[in-house]
Amino acid sequence: MSDIVLDIDNLVVTLGKEADSDRVIDGVSLQVREGETLCLVGESGSGKSVTSLTVMGLQQKGALVPVSGSARLVGEELLTASDKRLRQLRATRMAMIFQEPMTALNPVVPVGRQIDEVLRAHTNLDAGTRQQRILAMMEHVRLPDVTRIFKSYPHQLSGGQRQRIMIAMALVLEPKLLIADEPTTALDVTTQKQILALIRDLQRDHGTAVLFITHDMGVVAEIADRVAVMRYGRIVETGPLDDVLRAPTMEYTRNLLSSVPSLVPRAPRPESTEPIVLETSALGKVYRERSFVGKAREVAAAKDVTLTLRKGRTLGIVGESGSGKSTVARCIVRLIDPTTGSVRLVGREISGLSRTALQPHRKRIQIVFQDPYRSLNPRVTVGESIAEGPINYGVPRNEALKRAGELLELVDLPADAISRYPHQFSGGQRQRIAIARALALDPDVLVADEAVSALDVSVQAQVLDLFDEIQARLGIALLFITHDLRVAAQICDDVVVMQHGRVVEQGPAAAVLTDPQQAYTKQLLDAAPGRHWDFANFRPVDSSPGVGAV
Amino acid sequence: MLGYLIRRILAAIPVMGVVALFVFLLLRLTPGDPAAIIAGDNATPEQLMRIRISLGLNEPLYVQFITWIGQLLRGDLGVSLISGVPVLRMIGQRIEPTIAVALSTIVVSILVAVPLGVIAAWKRGTWIDRGVMGLSVIGFSVPVFVIGYVLIQVFAIDLRWLPVQGFRSLSRGLVPFAERLVLPTLALSFIYVALIARMTRAAMLDVLDEDYVRTARAKGIGETGVLLRHALRNAAVPVITVIGTGFALLISGVVVTESVFNLPGIGRLTVDAVLARDYPVIQAMILLTSGIYVAINLLIDLAYTLLDPRIRY
Numbered sequence: 001m002s003d004i005v006l007d008i009d010n011l012v013v014t015l016g017k018e019a020d021s022d023r024v025i026d027g028v029s030l031q032v033r034e035g036e037t038l039c040l041v042g043e044s045g046s047g048k049s050v051t052s053l054t055v056m057g058l059q060q061k062g063a064l065v066p067v068s069g070s071a072r073l074v075g076e077e078l079l080t081a082s083d084k085r086l087r088q089l090r091a092t093r094m095a096m097i098f099q100e101p102m103t104a105l106n107p108v109v110p111v112g113r114q115i116d117e118v119l120r121a122h123t124n125l126d127a128g129t130r131q132q133r134i135l136a137m138m139e140h141v142r143l144p145d146v147t148r149i150f151k152s153y154p155h156q157l158s159g160g161q162r163q164r165i166m167i168a169m170a171l172v173l174e175p176k177l178l179i180a181d182e183p184t185t186a187l188d189v190t191t192q193k194q195i196l197a198l199i200r201d202l203q204r205d206h207g208t209a210v211l212f213i214t215h216d217m218g219v220v221a222e223i224a225d226r227v228a229v230m231r232y233g234r235i236v237e238t239g240p241l242d243d244v245l246r247a248p249t250m251e252y253t254r255n256l257l258s259s260v261p262s263l264v265p266r267a268p269r270p271e272s273t274e275p276i277v278l279e280t281s282a283l284g285k286v287y288r289e290r291s292f293v294g295k296a297r298e299v300a301a302a303k304d305v306t307l308t309l310r311k312g313r314t315l316g317i318v319g320e321s322g323s324g325k326s327t328v329a330r331c332i333v334r335l336i337d338p339t340t341g342s343v344r345l346v347g348r349e350i351s352g353l354s355r356t357a358l359q360p361h362r363k364r365i366q367i368v369f370q371d372p373y374r375s376l377n378p379r380v381t382v383g384e385s386i387a388e389g390p391i392n393y394g395v396p397r398n399e400a401l402k403r404a405g406e407l408l409e410l411v412d413l414p415a416d417a418i419s420r421y422p423h424q425f426s427g428g429q430r431q432r433i434a435i436a437r438a439l440a441l442d443p444d445v446l447v448a449d450e451a452v453s454a455l456d457v458s459v460q461a462q463v464l465d466l467f468d469e470i471q472a473r474l475g476i477a478l479l480f481i482t483h484d485l486r487v488a489a490q491i492c493d494d495v496v497v498m499q500h501g502r503v504v505e506q507g508p509a510a511a512v513l514t515d516p517q518q519a520y521t522k523q524l525l526d527a528a529p530g531r532h533w534d535f536a537n538f539r540p541v542d543s544s545p546g547v548g549a550v
Numbered sequence: 551m552l553g554y555l556i557r558r559i560l561a562a563i564p565v566m567g568v569v570a571l572f573v574f575l576l577l578r579l580t581p582g583d584p585a586a587i588i589a590g591d592n593a594t595p596e597q598l599m600r601i602r603i604s605l606g607l608n609e610p611l612y613v614q615f616i617t618w619i620g621q622l623l624r625g626d627l628g629v630s631l632i633s634g635v636p637v638l639r640m641i642g643q644r645i646e647p648t649i650a651v652a653l654s655t656i657v658v659s660i661l662v663a664v665p666l667g668v669i670a671a672w673k674r675g676t677w678i679d680r681g682v683m684g685l686s687v688i689g690f691s692v693p694v695f696v697i698g699y700v701l702i703q704v705f706a707i708d709l710r711w712l713p714v715q716g717f718r719s720l721s722r723g724l725v726p727f728a729e730r731l732v733l734p735t736l737a738l739s740f741i742y743v744a745l746i747a748r749m750t751r752a753a754m755l756d757v758l759d760e761d762y763v764r765t766a767r768a769k770g771i772g773e774t775g776v777l778l779r780h781a782l783r784n785a786a787v788p789v790i791t792v793i794g795t796g797f798a799l800l801i802s803g804v805v806v807t808e809s810v811f812n813l814p815g816i817g818r819l820t821v822d823a824v825l826a827r828d829y830p831v832i833q834a835m836i837l838l839t840s841g842i843y844v845a846i847n848l849l850i851d852l853a854y855t856l857l858d859p860r861i862r863y
Contacts, residue, residue, distance in 0.1 A: 058767055090770030103761040106780050108858050117779075118769045153859045169769065 003074075005176045005209035006032040006055065006094075011069035011079075013047075013054055013233075017062075024050050024064060026233040032177065037203065037210040039220045039241075041256070042230035043456035044427070048213045051230075052179045054079075055211075056096050057086040074176055091118045095170035099182040101162035105154040111165045112138075112150030118172055134172065141168045141198060159321075160191035167198065174206055181213045188320035188483070189527040196222050196529070215456065217260045218486070218530030221245065229253050246538050259461040260535035261486040263528055268510040269493055274311035276344075277444045277477045278332065278365070281306045283341035283351075285327050301327040302501045305341070309445065312471060314478040316492030316509065318485060318524075324501035329449045329481045333367045334358055346444050363393055366438035370450035372430035376422040376437075382408070383418035386437045393441065400440075407436040410473075411466060428459035432466065439470065446470075447479045452487060464491055485528050489513050497521050558851065562844045569840040570622065573833045574615055601631075622837075628830035630823075637834045641816060647717040648815035650727070651807065652800040654735040659742035660793060666743070667750025667789075668777055671758060682747060689744030698737040698810035705733060715812035734811040738804070742796050749792045753785035760784070786857045794850035802839045 013025035025047045032038045040048045053059040055071050055078060071078045073094055078086070098104040106114060112134060119130045131150075138146040141164040154162055163183060170178060180199065184192035200223060203210050212223060220227055221241070228238040229252065237250040248254045283305040289297040302324040309315045317325040331338040334350060343351040350361050366389075369375040376385055386407055387400035395403075401418070408417050411432040422430055431451060438446055448467065452460045464487065471478055482488050488495055489509060496506040497520065505518040516522045525531065534541045585601040586593065593601075601607075606614050621628070627637040670682040706714040712733055718726040757763065758781055766780040805817035816835065823831035854861045 056768055058764060087770045087772065090768055092770065096768045098761055098765065100761055104765045106762040106766070106784065107860060108783050109779070117766075117771060117775070121769065121771050121775070155860050166765075169765075 003034045004031050005034055005074055006030075006211060007070075007072040008051070008055070009070045009072075011051065011054065011066065011071060013050055013059070013064055013066045015064065017065050021065075024233050025054070025066075027069070028230070028233070028235055029069075030228050030235060030238065032209040032211050034176070034209055035203065035207040036225045037200075037212050037223055039224035039227045040211060040213045040230060041215065041217070041220055041227060043215060043256075043458065046230040047233040048230050049181055050233075052096065052181055052211060052213055055177075055179065056090065056094060057081070057083075058096075088122070091170070091175065092122050092173050093175050094177040094179065095173075095175040096179040096181065097163070097166045097170050097183045100186050101159055101166050101183075102154065102186075104166055105162055107154055110151050110153055111157070111162075112152075115165065115169045115172060118169055122173060134168070137168045137172045138165075141165075141171075141202070142194075143168070158191075159187050160194060163187060163191075163195055164198070167195075167202070171202060171206070171208070175208065177209045177211065178203070179211045179213070182215070183212075184219060185214070185216065189485075189529070190320065190523060192219070192529065193222075193527040199223065216529060217257060217457070217535050218528065218533075221530035221533045221535075229256065245533060245535065248538070255458060257535045257538065259457040260530075261457075261461070261464070261484075261490040262534060262536055263486050263489055263513070263525070263531055264534070264541070265489040265492075265510045265513045268508060269313075272310045272313050272493075274313070274475075276308050277311050277346050278309040278479065279307070279342075279344040280328075280332060281342050281344075283328065283331055283343060284339050285324075285331055285336065286339045300501050302331065302338075302498075305496075305498075305503055307496055307503075307506065309477045309479060311444070311477050312475045313493045314467075314471065314480055314491055316480045316482060316488040316495040317498060318482055318488045318495055319498035320483060320524075322500075323498040325481045325483075325498050326449055327501070328498070329367070329447050329479065332479065333365055333447055334362075335367070363389065363441035364443055365445040365447065366441055366443040367447040367449060368431070368434045368438050368451040371454050372427050372434055373454075375434055376430060378422055381419050381421055382425075382433050385422075385433070386418075386440050389437070389441045403440065404436070407439055408433075410439070410470070411436045426459075428455055428463060431455060431459075431463055435463075435466065435470070439474070439476075443476065445477045445479060447481070449481045450483065451480075453482065453484060460487070467491060485513065485525060497524070554855075555852070558848050562848065565844055566837075566841065569837060570619060571615070573836050574618055576836075577829050577833070578611065578614065627834040627837075630828050630831055632826050632828050637830050640819065640831065641834060641838065644814055644816045644819045646719060646815075647808070647813040648801060648804055648817060650717075650720070650731060651734050651738065651804060651813065651815065652797060654731050655738040655742060655800055656793065656797045658735055659739045659746055659796075662739070663743040663746035664750050664782075664789070667747040668754055668782060670747065670751045671754030672773075672777055674755060674758075679751075682751070686744035686747050689740040692740065694737055694741070694806050695810050697740050698733070698807065701733045701737055702810075717811075717813045717815075730811075734807050734813060737810070738800065738807050742800070745796060746789065746792055750785065750789050753788045754781055757781045757785045783857060787854055787861075790853045790857065791850055794846050794853075798843045798846045801842050 008028055008030050011025055011028045012023055014021035014023050028047070028051055030038065040051065042048045050059060050064060054064070054066050057078065066079050069079070073089065081089070105111060115134045115137070116130055119125055119133065125133070135146050135150060138149065143149050143161060143164050149157065149161065157165070183199070184195050187195060196219065199210065202208065214220060224241045226238065226240050227244040229236045229244070229250070231252055237244065237248060237253045244253065245257065248257060283302060284300065285302045287299045287301055289299070305328050307315060317328060319325045327336070330336045332343055338351050341351065342349055345361055345364055348361060350358060353361070383401055383404045386404035387397065390400040390403065391397055405415055405418050409415060413429060413432055413436070417425070417433070422433065425433065452463050455463060467478060468491070470476060480488070480491055492509040494507065495509045495512050497504045497512065497518070499520050504520045505512055505516065512521060513525065516525060532541050585598050585607060589597050589601055606617055609617070625638060629636055630640060633640070666682050670679045673679050702714055705712050713730050716730055718730055720727045763776060763780055766776045803817070804815060805821055807813070808815045808817040819831065820835045823835065
C-alpha cells in the first residue's frame with residue numbers, strides 16, 4: 001500500500017458556530033493515497049465542494065465551521081493549522097483547480113504573472129529562473145507557443161488553455177495533493193477529454209494524489225481509481241471504481257447510476273407522416289461588429305441551416321459551445337432576427353415578419369431556457385408567470401390562472417405552487433414551472449435550449465421523462481438543443497450535429513449516434529466521457545472490459 | 551491606443567461645438583436687446599451703441615457666430631464688461647487656487663478613502679466596517695461650510711496652527727502655499743472621502759466573492775497581496791469613475807469653499823460674474839467647465855484601458 005496523502009476522518013462542518021447548527025458535512029471520512037485518484041461524486045448540495053474547500057482552509061470563514069474530526073495532509077493536521085501555516089501549505093503541498101477557468105483567473109493580470117505569483121510567494125528563486133520554470137511547466141501542460149501565452153490575458157485564451165494555466169499554476173511546485181473541483185464541467189467534451197488525459201498523465205509522472213470532485217459519472221469512469229459517493233454531507237458508499245460501477249451496494253448509488261442516460265440511442269420510433277410544423281431552409285445569422293474606423297468584422301454564427309420537424313417528433317441540435325446551436329434556436333423563435341434563409345412555422349413564413357406581424361404567431365412556438373434560476377422573474381408568483389402569456393393573448397385572467405393550475409398539475413407540481421414564488425422551488429421544480437409556462441400558450445413547437453443541462457442527473461432523468469410524457473399527451477413537436485450526446489440519444493428522433501455555425505451531419509438519432517459518417521461526429525462521440533460504460537445496467541458497453549477503469 | 555486617443559479628441563470637437571453654440575445663443579436669444587441687458591438699467595445710448603458694435607450685433611446671427619468662434623479659436627474670450635480686463639487673463643489669475651484646492655482634495659480623498667473602503671470590505675460586517683460606513687454618512691450629510699467654519703475655529707483661531715483664510719501662490723514659496731491649503735482641503739475632502747470610500751467598499755465586496763480571489767488564496771498568497779493585486783485592481787473601474795466625476799464637480803463647485811476660506815478662485819469669479827451679469831466672463835466659465843468635463847471623461851476612459859486589458863476601443 002502506498003502512502004496516505006490526505007486523510008479525512010469523521011469531519012463535521014456546520015453552518016454557523018452554534019451547537020445546534022445544521023451539519024453541512026456530517027462525519028465524512030476518506031483517504032487519498034499517493035498516485036491515486038479518488039472521485040468524490042454527488043449531486044448539488046451533497047457537500048463535496050465544502051469538503052474540499054475545508055481541506056484547503058478556503059471555506060467561507062464564519063459561515064462554515066469545521067467543528068470536529070480531522071483532516072491530515074501527509075500526517076499534518078489542517079483543521080487546527082494557523083492561517084500562516086495554511087498559506088505555506090497551499091500550492092506547495094496541496095493545490096486546487098476550479099470549475100470555471102474563466103472566472104478562476106484574474107482577468108486583469110497576464111497569466112504568466114499569475115503563475116509567477118506562486119513562485120514568488122513560496123520560493124526565493126530569481127526572476128530568470130522563475131520564468132524558465134514557468135515556461136517549462138506551461139510546456140508540460142501542453143500549451144502551445146508558451147512565450148506568447150505567458151504574456152496573454154485570460155480572455156485571450158480558450159477555455160481549455162485557461163484550465164491548462166490553472167493546472168500549471170497548481171502543479172508548478174509539485175504538491176502532494178491536487179484537489180480538482182469539477183475541472184472539466186465548463187468545458188466542451190473534446191477539451192474535457194484532453195484535460196482529463198493531462199491530469200492523468202501528470203499524476204502518473206509525479207505521483208500526485210488527486211481528489212477529483214464531479215457530478216458526472218462519465219468522467220468518473222474515465223479517471224477514477226476509487227469512488228466515494230456523497231449525499232447530504234455523508235459518504236454513502238466508497239470503493240474501487242469497478243466495484244462501485246458494477247455492483248453498487250447502496251440504493252442511492254444504484255439510482256444515481258441508473259439515472260445516467262445511455263449513449264446508446266433509444267429504440268427508434270416509426271417514421272412519421274404527421275404534418276411538418278417547423279421548417280428552416282438555409283437559415284443564417286451573421287453578426288457584424290461595426291468599428292468607428294477600419295473594416296467591419298463579420299462573424300457567421302449560423303450558416304445554411306436546413307431542418308424539418310414534424311408534429312409529435314423530437315429533433316435534437318447537438319454541438320459544442322460556439323457551434324451555433326443556440327443561435328439557430330433563437331432565430332427560429334425570433335428572439336434574434338436571422339440574416340438569411342427562411343423559417344416556416346406551421347406553413348407560415350415568419351423569418352421576415354415585423355415584430356407586430358409576428359405577434360399572433362409567437363404563441364405557436366415557445367422556448368424553455370437552460371438556467372431555471374434566472375429564467376423566471378423572482379418577484380412574480382409562479383401562477384402569474386404562467387398566466388402572463390395567455391393574458392397577453394386576450395384570455396380572461398381567471399381563466400388563465402385556472403389553466404395555470406392545470407398545467408402545474410400536468411408537470412407534476414402541487415396545485416398550491418400557483419401562489420408561490422420561484423425561490424421556493426428546487427432547480428428541477430423550477431424547470432417544470434418553465435415548461436408549464438411554455439405550454440400555457442398551447443404551442444405547436446416547444447424549443448428546449450439546454451433545458452436539462454443545469455440539472456442533477458436524477459432530476460434530469462425526471463425532466464426528460466416529463467418531456468416525453470407531454471409529447472405523448474399533447475402531440476407537441478420538440479426542438480431539443482443540447483451539448484450532451486447522452487441526453488440527445490435518449491430523447492431525439494432525429495439529430496443535427498453542428499460545428500462552427502454549420503450543420504456537419506444530420507439524420508435519425510439511431511443512425512447518426514451509432515454509425516456517424518463525419519469525422520467531427522465521430523470525434524464528439526469518441527470524446528463523450530464514460531462511453532465504454534453502460535451505467536444503467538452496471539456493465540461495460542458491448543461487454544468489453546471496463547476501459548475507463550485501467 | 552494612439553488611434554483611440556486621436557479619435558476621442560476628434561469626438562470632443564462636436565461636443566465643444568454644441569457647448570459653444572449654446573453659450574453663444576444664451577446671450578443672443580435672451581429676450582430683449584442683449585446690449586441693453588449687458589449694459590444694465592442706467593446705460594447711456596452711447597454705451598449701448600458701443601456694446602452693439604463690439605458684439606457685432608448689427609450683423610446677421612451666423613456671421614456673429616462665425617466671428618465669435620474665430621475669436622475663441624484665437625484665444626480671445628472677450629473683455630469683461632465690468633473691469634475691462636481680458637477674460638482670459640482674469641481666469642488665468644484666478645485658476646491657480648481652484649486647481650490647487652481641487653487637486654489636493656482629490657489626492658487626500660483617495661489616500662484616505664481607498665484604504666478605508668478596502669478595509670471595510672475586507673472586514674465586512676465587523677465594527678470596523680460599520681464605523682467606516684457611519685463616518686461616511688456624517689461626511690455626506692454635514693455641509694462644507696459647517697465643516698469649514700469648525701475647522702477655522704479650532705485650528706486657526708483657537709490653536710493658531712494655521713492661517714484663517716486666503717491664498718498664497720506656489721510661486722511665493724511652498725510653505726505659505728501649503729499651510730493655506732490645508733483647511734480648505736480638509737473641509738472639502740469630507741464628502742469625497744465618504745463618496746469614494748463607499749464606492750470602493752461596494753466594488754471590493756463584489757470582487758471579493760469572485761473565483762479568482764479564491765484562486766489567489768488557494769495559491770497561498772498573503773491577504774495583502776490578495777486584496778491589492780487581485781481584488782483592488784479589478785474593483786478599480788467604478789472607483790476611478792467616481793474619482794473622475796468627483797474631480798470635475800470639485801472644479802466647478804468650489805464656490806462655497808472659496809467663499810468660506812476667502813480664496814480668490816474661479817468659483818468666486820463665476821459668482822461675481824453672474825451677479826454683475828458680466829456675460830463674457832460667464833460664457834468663458836461655461837466653456838472652461840465643459841472643457842474640463844470632456845477632458846476628465848477622456849482621462850477616465852483612458853484609465854479604464856490601462857486597468858482592464860479587456861476594455862479596448
